[in-house]
Amino acid sequence: MTQSMENELTVRIEAPAETIMVTPLDLFVRDLIQQFPAFSKSEGLVDMLELAFHEAFTNIGNHAYRSELKGRVTVQIRVSLQQLEFRFEDNGESFDPEKVPTPNFEGPCEEGLGIWLIRQIMDKYLYHSENGSKNVLRLIKDIPGSIPDGILSRDHGTK
Ligand SMILES: Nc1ncnc2c1ncn2[C@@H]1O[C@H](COP(=O)(O)OP(=O)(O)OP(=O)(O)O)[C@@H](O)[C@H]1O
Ligand SMILES: [Mg+2]
Secondary structure: OOHHHHHEEEEEEEEEOOHHHHHHHHHHHHHHHOOOHHHHOOHHHHHHHHHHHHHHHHHHHHHHOOOOOOOEEEEEEEEEOOEEEEEEEEOOOOOOHHHOOOOOOOOOOOOOOHHHHHHHHOOEEEEEEEOOOEEEEEEEEEOOOOOOOOOOOOOOOOO
16 A cells, blocks of 8 residues: 555545445445554454444435435545545435434334444534535544644644
């Protein structure tokens, strides 16, 4: 891997939100991120990140596009020294993630786990809808042990 790839990489994929895309995209994301030093040593972390990606993509296929004919999703994966970001753009139905209840772990719990899981795995779940026609979901994971963005660019007595 080249030095610049280790520092920052952005990949954009446009695909239908169909079930047929789920496994290929999961595998692609997994294979990509595990090549970065921040993730290569922890298969458990890669598993979790793949799961978060999987839940977000399948939610778009199941809920944003409820009809048989699925719309398209633009997936963007960005890896930098500080962060991993999964960004999803769809043109389906929007929703309010703040109104999704926490799963009830007392009873049978087979549904309604996706967003909860994503929030456990990722540091940020950011969702907004633009003009009711474009929905953007950004999932951000800060890289453990990295120096937060911005600190290095501020003047800290460097010449
Ligand atoms: N991308 C999305 N667009 C529109 N609605 C969504 C989206 N993601 C989630 N939702 C809504 O939020 C609810 C909760 O989503 P969550 O992933 O937690 O559970 P689920 O998809 O219903 O079940 P599970 O993920 O456990 O199979 C969904 O039932 C749906 O109403
Ligand atoms: Mg779900």
